[in-house]
Amino acid sequence: MDFYQGKVLKIDLSAGTAIVEPLNMEWAELYIGGKGLMLRYLWELTEPGLDPWSPDNPFIVATGPFAGTNVSTCSRVVIGGKSPASGTMLDSYMGGSFGSILKFAGYDMVIVQGLAPQLSTILIKDDVVTLAPCPAYTGMKTSEIEAALRADFDAKMTAISIGPAGESKLPWACISNDQYHKAGRGGTGALLGSKNVKAIAVAGTGKVTVGDAKAFLDDIERMDADYILTDDNYWVHEEGTPILVGITSGAGCQPVRNFSEGTNPDVENIDSEAFQKIRVKKRACYQCTLACRNFHRVEGAEGEGPEYETIALCGANVGVGDIDALMKFNIECDEWGLDTISTGNVLGLAMDMTEKGIHDFGVRFGDLDAYLKVPEQLATRSGIGAELAMGAKALAEKHGCPELAMHSKNLEMPGYDPRGSFGMSIAYASSDRGGCHMRSFPIGVEVVEGSMPADTLDSSKVVWNIDFQNHYAFKFCGIWCDFWAIDYDQMTQLMKHLWKRDVTEDELKVVGERVWNLGRLYNLREGTEKKDDFVPKAMLEKPFTTGVSAGKVIGSERFAKVMDEYYATRGWDENAVPTEDKLRQLGIDVRL
Amino acid sequence: MPHVMISNKKCTGCHMCELGCSAFHEGGFQPSLARLFTDVNPTTAVIKGHSCLQTACAKCQEACPEDAIVTRQITVKPAGEFSSREKNGDTVTGFVLIVDESKCTNCGDCYEVCPYDVIHEHPAREVAFKCDLCDGDPQCIAFCQNKYVLAVDLKLDKKDKELRA
Numbered sequence: 052m053d054f055y056q057g058k059v060l061k062i063d064l065s066a067g068t069a070i071v072e073p074l075n076m077e078w079a080e081l082y083i084g085g086k087g088l089m090l091r092y093l094w095e096l097t098e099p100g101l102d103p104w105s106p107d108n109p110f111i112v113a114t115g116p117f118a119g120t121n122v123s124t125c126s127r128v129v130i131g132g133k134s135p136a137s138g139t140m141l142d143s144y145m146g147g148s149f150g151s152i153l154k155f156a157g158y159d160m161v162i163v164q165g166l167a168p169q170l171s172t173i174l175i176k177d178d179v180v181t182l183a184p185c186p187a188y189t190g191m192k193t194s195e196i197e198a199a200l201r202a203d204f205d206a207k208m209t210a211i212s213i214g215p216a217g218e219s220k221l222p223w224a225c226i227s228n229d230q231y232h233k234a235g236r237g238g239t240g241a242l243l244g245s246k247n248v249k250a251i252a253v254a255g256t257g258k259v260t261v262g263d264a265k266a267f268l269d270d271i272e273r274m275d276a277d278y279i280l281t282d283d284n285y286w287v288h289e290e291g292t293p294i295l296v297g298i299t300s301g302a303g304c305q306p307v308r309n310f311s312e313g314t315n316p317d318v319e320n321i322d323s324e325a326f327q328k329i330r331v332k333k334r335a336c337y338q339c340t341l342a343c344r345n346f347h348r349v350e351g352a353e354g355e356g357p358e359y360e361t362i363a364l365c366g367a368n369v370g371v372g373d374i375d376a377l378m379k380f381n382i383e384c385d386e387w388g389l390d391t392i393s394t395g396n397v398l399g400l401a402m403d404m405t406e407k408g409i410h411d412f413g414v415r416f417g418d419l420d421a422y423l424k425v426p427e428q429l430a431t432r433s434g435i436g437a438e439l440a441m442g443a444k445a446l447a448e449k450h451g452c453p454e455l456a457m458h459s460k461n462l463e464m465p466g467y468d469p470r471g472s473f474g475m476s477i478a479y480a481s482s483d484r485g486g487c488h489m490r491s492f493p494i495g496v497e498v499v500e501g502s503m504p505a506d507t508l509d510s511s512k513v514v515w516n517i518d519f520q521n522h523y524a525f526k527f528c529g530i531w532c533d534f535w536a537i538d539y540d541q542m543t544q545l546m547k548h549l550w551k552r553d554v555t556e557d558e559l560k561v562v563g564e565r566v567w568n569l570g571r572l573y574n575l576r577e578g579t580e581k582k583d584d585f586v587p588k589a590m591l592e593k594p595f596t597t598g599v600s601a602g603k604v605i606g607s608e609r610f611a612k613v614m615d616e617y618y619a620t621r622g623w624d625e626n627a628v629p630t631e632d633k634l635r636q637l638g639i640d641v642r643l
Numbered sequence: 644m645p646h647v648m649i650s651n652k653k654c655t656g657c658h659m660c661e662l663g664c665s666a667f668h669e670g671g672f673q674p675s676l677a678r679l680f681t682d683v684n685p686t687t688a689v690i691k692g693h694s695c696l697q698t699a700c701a702k703c704q705e706a707c708p709e710d711a712i713v714t715r716q717i718t719v720k721p722a723g724e725f726s727s728r729e730k731n732g733d734t735v736t737g738f739v740l741i742v743d744e745s746k747c748t749n750c751g752d753c754y755e756v757c758p759y760d761v762i763h764e765h766p767a768r769e770v771a772f773k774c775d776l777c778d779g780d781p782q783c784i785a786f787c788q789n790k791y792v793l794a795v796d797l798k799l800d801k802k803d804k805e806l807r808a
Contacts, residue, residue, distance in 0.1 A: 229685030335657035
């Protein structure tokens with residue numbers, strides 16, 4: 052078979068078995084790979100209303116059909132399951148090399164269910180799969196576990212692993228690959244940790260075929276030159292995501308001090324220019340020409356990152372403008388296995404509550420000594436970490452200040468405040484996994500390009516968000532990276548190789564919409580309702596006082612109106628449920 | 644003489660060279676059979692490239708008891724939008740070391756002496772396999788065409804430079 056390996060590796064930890072099943076090619080046709088295929092398997096694998104902490108909750112790793120070829124950025128994998136953080140579907144993506152190497156080992160997907168009797172690793176060397184108890188790896192940080200697996204298993208292996216945060220089942224513990232790549236959001240690491248699995252390591256020597264390899268190489272060379280290695284795309288190589296730091300603060304949409312302002316007074320200390328001064332090397336993911344990853348060095352700390360979200364949440368949002376401290380904090384989060392978005396969001400909340408006299412956590416905005424202790428405290432649930440581990444929503448509710456928790460569907464908000472980019476309110480509220488900027492990203496048009504006004508919210512924003520969500524739902528089946536601004540036309544040129552026939556843009560749009568609606572169905576099945584499609588009231592009602600977004604208010608009424616328009620435009624009923632007509636039109640093969 | 648070199652300093656560790664190489668020679672993407680490779684430490688910024696220096700090294704040819712590693716003339720026109728030589732409209736004629744599979748007995752002497760670990764036994768054909776500069780169109784360079792990086796490029800040894808001068 053070309054592109055797909057046609058195999059799913061299914062591991063039952065409770066039974067101690069590993070079996071290889073053929074990939075369901077009917078589903079692969081309908082849902083492609085990545086997000087779509089993962090969701091279809093997730094739908095099938097679990098009973099409705101599953102407890103996310105149940106051993107039955109599957110930990111799914113899915114590749115896209117282009118993983119293991121030289122299509123740029125497609126080494127990405129999606130980690131899926133039911134989110135222990137939000138109770139919604141979980142799809143968290145990362146680059147690195149795991150996707151490509153898993154394909155070389157001969158698998159399109161790995162599905163792990165059950166509970167291992169003790170902390171274990173899953174070792175995959177082509178067709179040999181071993182479940183190995185690993186008590187000696189207990190408590191290892193992410194760099195340590197990878198070094199241990201290179202020494203103990205295979206020098207050329209790559210692994211997805213958890214740090215101590217995953218072992219302690221912190222709801223925002225993340226998955227790591229090649230140390231610096233994180234499937235950060237929604238508790239991927241907590242899910243693997245709950246199964247008593249420390250790591251899945253893979254070494255692969257096999258082949259991914261594409262049909263006529265030489266013709267394929269020629270076509271990819273053309274596409275690289277025309278679509279990827281262009282001056283327009285190269286901001287990701289030259290600057291990377293820190294480029295956004297100055298942009299979002301300038302537009303008044305950077306989270307500052309628990310989202311209380313949108314303009315960062317310390318911005319020049321932690322912006323792109325500041326990071327370029329400490330940059331030592333550019334690195335790439337496997338099979339990617341863009342090389343967006345930045346290695347930085349300050350006294351006492353060297354490593355990759357931080358990326359924009361970390362700078363925003365673990366810098367601006369906690370009142371930290373010290374680049375050395377931020378570098379160290381980021382490395383600590385990487386090592387302990389923490390999602391930096393939720394970490395900075397929850398820590399900002401704790402600082403806010405302390406400053407407001409609601410509860411004294413002993414951490415205040417900009418207090419570097421207390422700040423640098425937090426990653427370890429969270430991962431080990433010690434000190435203030437024990438309480439902060441509740442997450443923003445539960446923590447704020449416990450202390451009687453739910454209005455201070457900046458989340459949607461119990462997933463902490465990332466680094467863009469809708470008050471400086473009104474369209475983001477729709478993006479967050481309608482996101483299938485909660486507070487997330489990776490489903491639609493109005494920042495691109497409202498802030499970066501300025502092709503749509505940042506302070507309007509009307510039908511045009513509804514339609515724009517829906518188109519973007521469908522586009523990205525397809526893109527994340529690929530799995531293409533956010534940083535290749537690939538359009539439908541370019542995707543048809545690649546899909547033509549996969550399907551070995553002419554492909555139209557409309558076909559791909561239908562797939563994207565199909566995947567988005569399947570996600571909606573899953574969330575509805577698991578108990579998420581229309582009322583959960585919200586953004587915190589402060590973002591709708593409470594204006595900022597500084598910067599270009601000062602005084603601007605979305606308003607709860609206007610927000611409710613556009614959300615109703617959103618459901619109607621999607622073809623969903625008054626309860627925000629996809630209609631039978633819509634499901635039939637999209638060819639979705641499951642029903643509530 | 645022309646050979647492919649990897650700049651450890653410039654290399655970003657994307658492995659595109661190995662992917663292009665294996666697809667060209669093996670009919671599919673299989674970096675375990677690439678004719679060059681990069682050792683990438685994911686935790687640090689350290690990368691080490693391994694590629695064949697052809698006649699500038701020739702240790703495999705010296706070690707071969709069967710004279711199965713032969714010197715062939717080749718004209719190399721590096722592919723790729725941003726290859727430094729193509730930009731200059733430059734092609735290079737020189738020599739490349741090729742495995743004559745009819746003579747190779749897979750004795751392994753060359754595997755032992757290669758300083759760059761880039762000549763091995765082919766798992767399917769049970770003979771040695773190595774870089775042949777893709778018949779003059781090196782795919783590793785074509786897919787390291789990142790104009791900001793270009794870590795894999797064609798180099799000439801000193802002797803060749805003298806001859807051409």
